[in-house]
Amino acid sequence: MNVYDLHKANPDIFKQFSIKDVLFLYYHCPQKEKILKLHSPYNQLTFSISGRRIFHQGEHTYTVNKNSGFLLRRAAFLQEMDDTIKGWELMAFYLKDEFLKKIFNEFRPHLPLRDLPPQTNEMVIPMDINDRIRSCYLSLIPYFNQSDSLPQEILLIKLKELLYNVFINPKNRILLSYVNSLANGYKTPIWEIMEANYMYNLKLSDYAQLANKSLSSFKREFEEFYGTTPGKWILEKRLERAKRLIQTSQKTVSEITFECGFKNVSHFSRIFKEKFSLSPTEYRGNN
Template structure:
């Protein structure tokens, strides 16, 4: 899978500014695929200048168009793009710890709500004049020949966190921010449960979890009592069983929805684990 952060950072056509791992860019999508899967080890805001795209996970999908803003929690997700108009957006990457430090340093009071406990990854942000003006100011920075200093740029990132945290009508997002302040970044258990059905490599999972590969494997064994490879295979097979039993999706679609990369490998692993083919299992459990 492609890292969206790395793509933006290394794309020569992106106009970008960076302070440490805080990254701002004007993003114009060059991809030709209708659907693609991406992941990011950093959270990011995306503000649409033109065109439209759809971000989605297994729990939710959000269509964004000109003037819309979306906060995407770190992890993996899918995107559908439309080709009727060129897509252009401002993208800003911010780490959990940066968000947490800004909110605690400025003593921003947040209230967690029951609406926010579903651990969603997509948070639409209610557009208003203040937010629109904020992103327009960032666009002016990108277009200037003389770029702003690091201190000023960092202050602009902090301003965005405080502006969105202060919008009482974005309760799910403020709920997530509230939990960041209380507990810090999501646990390894939460990250894996939320992202197992994407075909990420162990190195990518380790980076998502903020660990070296060796530390990731060690912490994983301590948390789950098994290796990442064994856990992922069992989890994906279990999810494929659920989809076979409770949906009418074709097997070829279930393969990829479960995190497997090809049908033959999936069928072989499924039969080894359950003693029958996916189609036979569906027939038996329907």
């Protein structure tokens, strides 16, 4: 599910402002299912005000509690409800690359850019929230609750102040390194997108969107890099991941089906047997 489209299409549930290349959001998460499969086509900056959610992206797991947050790069992920704390109040911003680059370059002379850590290839970058950052995003809540129109310049000033304080926090240097790389022309390579997201049941057009490319450009660059088609490569990667989980975990076949991006258990079992000559249950019994 494209979470940006979901948010944009439901302003009654997700309070929002839309300005240029930014979507501002403030809401109490209406999630009812234990786990949601989502993907975001834009950078998503999220601040947790209260409650908790657990995020799974590739092989990594992140817990977001009160007064914590993260930057999600364009990626697919699983959003899980905690069994003990189901509520989640948050503020989030969808930021296109060009907007982030523009704001970063405005602030560049004032940012601590010496000796930044290497560019991370993780899709989720945890964020430290200090008092100044918290004050910035909490000060936006009254604007979401008013019915009068608001000058866009006010919101942009508030967002710039928020981003500046995120950037200068010395505990956010990995995040700063990522935005610095964007401003310096970094484009996420095909392999980085695919290695982080192959286990999610997305359309090829969704993968192309995560890679910030047209579908035709995505297919062409993919085949140039991997020497095969996206469909064949994705299937092989999912099967290898499923085999590894069968060998090394106690997860059920149903759980492995879900976590490896297969449509359903019967579909997974059939193609697993075609590949390895044994059903998933038989394969586990032999290892």
